[in-house]
Amino acid sequence: MTKTVVDVHHLEKTYGKAGERPYTALKGLNFSVAEGEFVGIMGASGSGKTTLLNMLSTLDTPTKGDVIVNGHDVTKMRGNQLSDFRAQEVGFIFQDFNLLESLTAEENIGLPLALQGTPSKVMDQAIQAVAATLSITDLLKKYPAQLSGGQKQRVAAARAIVHQPSILMGDEPTGALDSTSARELLDLLTTINRDQHMSVLLVTHDPFSASFCQRILFIKDGQIGSELKRGELDRKDFYQQVLTELGTFSE
Amino acid sequence: MLTKLALAGVKNRRRDYLVLLAGLTMSAAIFYMFANLATNQAFIKANAVVKSASVVFGFGAVLLALITIVYIMYANSFLLSMRQHDYGLFMMLGAKRRRVGQLVFLETLILGTIATAIGIVLGIVVSKLLVGFLLDQLGLHLAHLTSFYLPAVLFTAVLYIGLFILASLFNLTRLMRTTVQQLLHADQQANQPKSRPFRQFILGLIGIGLLAVGYWALAAIEQLQMTAIPLALVTITLGTYLLFHAAVLAVIRGLRRTTWAKKRLNGFLLGQLNFRVHDYTRMLTIVSLLFAMALGAITVGSGYHRQMPMTADSLGAYTVAVHDANAHQKRLIKQLHVAHQATYTQKVQGKTTYYNAAELKAQPFQLIKSMQSSANGRPHFYTEPLAKFKTSGATQLDFIMLNPNKLGDFAAPKIVSATAFKQLKGATYRVTTVRVKHMADDLTVLKQLDHSEQRRFPQTASQLTIGTYQSFEMMNGIFGGLEFIGYFLGIAFLAMLASCLMFKILSGAPGDLRRYAMLNKVGVRRGLMRGSLAKEIGILFAIPGIMGVIDVLFGLQMFKPLMGKPMSPYLGIGTTFAIFIGLYVIYYVITLGLYLNLVMPRDVARD
Ligand SMILES: Nc1ncnc2c1ncn2[C@@H]1O[C@H](COP(=O)(O)OP(=O)(O)OP(=O)(O)O)[C@@H](O)[C@H]1O
Ligand SMILES: [Mg+2]
Numbered sequence: 001m002t003k004t005v006v007d008v009h010h011l012e013k014t015y016g017k018a019g020e021r022p023y024t025a026l027k028g029l030n031f032s033v034a035e036g037e038f039v040g041i042m043g044a045s046g047s048g049k050t051t052l053l054n055m056l057s058t059l060d061t062p063t064k065g066d067v068i069v070n071g072h073d074v075t076k077m078r079g080n081q082l083s084d085f086r087a088q089e090v091g092f093i094f095q096d097f098n099l100l101e102s103l104t105a106e107e108n109i110g111l112p113l114a115l116q117g118t119p120s121k122v123m124d125q126a127i128q129a130v131a132a133t134l135s136i137t138d139l140l141k142k143y144p145a146q147l148s149g150g151q152k153q154r155v156a157a158a159r160a161i162v163h164q165p166s167i168l169m170g171d172e173p174t175g176a177l178d179s180t181s182a183r184e185l186l187d188l189l190t191t192i193n194r195d196q197h198m199s200v201l202l203v204t205h206d207p208f209s210a211s212f213c214q215r216i217l218f219i220k221d222g223q224i225g226s227e228l229k230r231g232e233l234d235r236k237d238f239y240q241q242v243l244t245e246l247g248t249f250s251e
Numbered sequence: 252m253l254t255k256l257a258l259a260g261v262k263n264r265r266r267d268y269l270v271l272l273a274g275l276t277m278s279a280a281i282f283y284m285f286a287n288l289a290t291n292q293a294f295i296k297a298n299a300v301v302k303s304a305s306v307v308f309g310f311g312a313v314l315l316a317l318i319t320i321v322y323i324m325y326a327n328s329f330l331l332s333m334r335q336h337d338y339g340l341f342m343m344l345g346a347k348r349r350r351v352g353q354l355v356f357l358e359t360l361i362l363g364t365i366a367t368a369i370g371i372v373l374g375i376v377v378s379k380l381l382v383g384f385l386l387d388q389l390g391l392h393l394a395h396l397t398s399f400y401l402p403a404v405l406f407t408a409v410l411y412i413g414l415f416i417l418a419s420l421f422n423l424t425r426l427m428r429t430t431v432q433q434l435l436h437a438d439q440q441a442n443q444p445k446s447r448p449f450r451q452f453i454l455g456l457i458g459i460g461l462l463a464v465g466y467w468a469l470a471a472i473e474q475l476q477m478t479a480i481p482l483a484l485v486t487i488t489l490g491t492y493l494l495f496h497a498a499v500l501a502v503i504r505g506l507r508r509t510t511w512a513k514k515r516l517n518g519f520l521l522g523q524l525n526f527r528v529h530d531y532t533r534m535l536t537i538v539s540l541l542f543a544m545a546l547g548a549i550t551v552g553s554g555y556h557r558q559m560p561m562t563a564d565s566l567g568a569y570t571v572a573v574h575d576a577n578a579h580q581k582r583l584i585k586q587l588h589v590a591h592q593a594t595y596t597q598k599v600q601g602k603t604t605y606y607n608a609a610e611l612k613a614q615p616f617q618l619i620k621s622m623q624s625s626a627n628g629r630p631h632f633y634t635e636p637l638a639k640f641k642t643s644g645a646t647q648l649d650f651i652m653l654n655p656n657k658l659g660d661f662a663a664p665k666i667v668s669a670t671a672f673k674q675l676k677g678a679t680y681r682v683t684t685v686r687v688k689h690m691a692d693d694l695t696v697l698k699q700l701d702h703s704e705q706r707r708f709p710q711t712a713s714q715l716t717i718g719t720y721q722s723f724e725m726m727n728g729i730f731g732g733l734e735f736i737g738y739f740l741g742i743a744f745l746a747m748l749a750s751c752l753m754f755k756i757l758s759g760a761p762g763d764l765r766r767y768a769m770l771n772k773v774g775v776r777r778g779l780m781r782g783s784l785a786k787e788i789g790i791l792f793a794i795p796g797i798m799g800v801i802d803v804l805f806g807l808q809m810f811k812p813l814m815g816k817p818m819s820p821y822l823g824i825g826t827t828f829a830i831f832i833g834l835y836v837i838y839y840v841i842t843l844g845l846y847l848n849l850v851m852p853r854d855v856a857r858d
Binding site: 057059079080083084085086087088090092094098099100101102103104107110111112113114115117120123159 | 510513514515516517518519522523525526766769770771772773774775776777778779
């Protein structure tokens with residue numbers, strides 16, 4: 001029996017302050033992610049993918065329902081617990097990289113460890129290790145402004161996993177990358193997922209990116225509309241299957 | 252259509268515009284107040300003593316104008332930093348460059364005009380309050396000091412509107428020359444300063460050398476005369492700039508390599524400072540000079556205020572002399588902190604005042620040693636045997652002035668034996684001389700006492716003073732103007748410098764907004780972010796503050812010739828410094844508050 005890393009029950013999110021017309025983006029969502037799984041989330045624009053990730057990563061609060069990440073009930077957390085949870089349990093890769101341009105790549109990667117008060121020796125080792133995995137050792141002393149988009153995203157990925165979070169989330173991490181860089185990043189994510197047994201939750205609307213996942217959840221009308229499992233298929237065949245599914249899904 | 256869009260943009264950033272408008276208004280108000288003092292001919296003419304300080308005023312006006320230019324530059328860059336993203340967007344959407352240019356020009360000019368108008372009105376109102384308050388506090392009387400003076404209004408208006416036209420033109424060319432891409436992503440570009448350690452080391456040394464020359468020039472003001480000030484201004488400015496440039500960056504680089512930098516947000520703090528200080532060096536230099544001038548002006552002003560009574564204390568043997576003290580005067584004398592008191596009987600025949608030798612023997616008249624012969628700077632009092640007194644002490648002004656005619660019509664006083672004195676005809680008076688311990692402690696009572704004495708026994712020779720209290724009043728008339736200018740300039744400079752710093756710091760807010768949003772996503776505690784911000788802004792405030800204090804400590808040398816013994820520009824500066832730094836800290840707290848408000852990510856609502 002494998003452990004569940006993410007468990008979502010009847011998740012609802014309604015936007016709109018008092019006086020505004022409320023808009024319900026998520027309408028009772030249910031799903032879970034097992035430890036070491038690579039799950040994709042797809043859906044049309046505006047279907048609530050970013051909203052869902054924000055709930056999971058505590059950047060925003062659900063209106064109703066439970067979100068349990070690695071045993072922590074996220075909806076019950078307050079103040080510093082929230083930021084500590086983000087700092088320790090979640091690794092996040094953003095579409096726009098989110099690197100601090102006043103810090104070198106090395107300092108950016110080390111940030112999550114620095115926040116936890118890791119001794120600097122341990123920190124250096126961890127940074128070197130993760131840089132080797134993502135082949136960015138040569139880039140460590142550079143500032144983000146001196147890096148290409150693909151390089152920036154690899155640095156961002158390094159920062160997201162350096163502290164061994166229980167889950168790695170990405171919101172369109174390949175969105176700003178060209179196809180070569182995108183493919184490199186996806187290969188890296190696959191490697192990390194396989195070798196380090198880290199769960200990955202990838203939001204994308206690009207079928208190619210989605211085909212790297214083991215399982216894909218399709219969101220429609222604020223709920224999980226359908227689900228696709230890769231099983232023993234190889235990536236190319238799975239890609240075809242995703243395309244077909246998207247075809248029927250959007251009907 | 253575009254105008255509408257621009258207006259909407261302004262509306263969305265109401266708060267930022269208010270900050271900007273408030274700052275500009277304040278600057279215009281201060282400038283008006285100063286221009287009012289400096290250009291008001293009636294005021295300068297009526298206060299001949301102040302006129303001797305018109306050099307100081309002229310110098311102050313030039314400085315203030317320069318500072319204003321710098322100030323508007325920073326305010327303008329704050330405005331531009333707020334707006335460039337919007338402008339870039341308009342252009343990307345196809346608005347013509349020329350059209351956007353017009354908008355920029357108009358926006359800057361309108362904002363400037365409004366600020367100038369409100370500022371002048373505010374300046375008139377505050378002039379009334381502040382001048383009244385300062386004069387009241389200092390116990391000065393300056394004639395013809397009005398709060399509304401048309402030439403000053405015009406002068407302020409012309410200078411400010413002129414500067415805003417320049418600023419608008421600057422914004423226009425800036426906009427015409429930058430690409431849309433740069434406008435849209437201006438916040439995200441962080442140019443990392445290149446490090447050339449050897450060159451910086453040399454420049455740092457040159458900086459220290461220049462500072463030394465500047466400080467020396469201030470100390471040697473007696474030899475260098477008027478060239479000292481410009482020389483010091485140039486060398487200290489350049490020196491400070493070079494030193495900041497080299498030292499601050501070197502320190503940050505050094506710290507970045509330590510393990511301390513790898514703890515929590517320290518690395519982030521250093522990174523922020525690293526690319527900020529570089530672009531702040533020029534401003535920090537100016538602010539440190541402003542800080543020095545403000546603090547220096549207030550220190551000198553309050554130095555005069557505190558030390559004048561002390562100087563007066565050493566000018567004579569008694570503070571006041573009262574003839575035939577009435578009940579009211581006796582009561583007043585009881586309230587004084589008396590160090591020495593004596594009463595003598597006088598008989599006046601024609602022009603001559605007679606004294607009883609027996610009385611003078613029993614209670615010798617005290618004399619003051621000349622300052623040169625007293626070693627520790629404190630006045631020394633002594634008495635002489637009667638025989639010697641007749642030929643020496645009795646001929647000194649202190650004793651002669653005791654005659655009830657107040658020098659109106661007098662011959663040398665005579666001292667006669669007790670029996671001869673008894674037989675003398677003529678009006679009899681009893682004069683009481685009082686010396687207080689520290690004049691500063693008894694000023695109000697002394698004033699009443701002296702005035703009531705003058706009402707009863709009018710003084711004919713008004714250019715001569717009787718008792719050290721009158722000497723004090725005379726000195727107050729001479730140096731009071733300087734003191735007033737000191738306080739006024741100090742307050743004005745402080746307000747300006749702090750706002751300069753505030754704008755410069757606030758103009759970094761749009762970029763920091765993104766950075767702190769990122770930190771929030773990565774899971775940095777809010778307390779930690781707040782702490783980091785407080786430290787960052789605190790350091791930016793502290794650097795010019797420390798440098799300014801050093802400048803003042805050396806700069807006060809300049810006033811040594813003006814504040815002769817027993818005064819000293821360094822006496823009692825602790826309190827002045829403490830109050831000034833207190834005000835500076837208040838500015839820091841306000842800036843930090845505004846900044847936190849602009850930059851901190853909104854908290855997730857949890858109920
Ligand atoms: N802060 C908000 N206030 C109000 N409505 C919001 C807010 N954020 C998102 N929404 C609405 O919620 C819905 C879901 O938005 P969300 O950003 O999650 O979509 P998405 O699936 O990520 O889309 P995309 O693929 O375009 O990124 C949208 O209709 C959006 O308008
Ligand atoms: Mg989205």
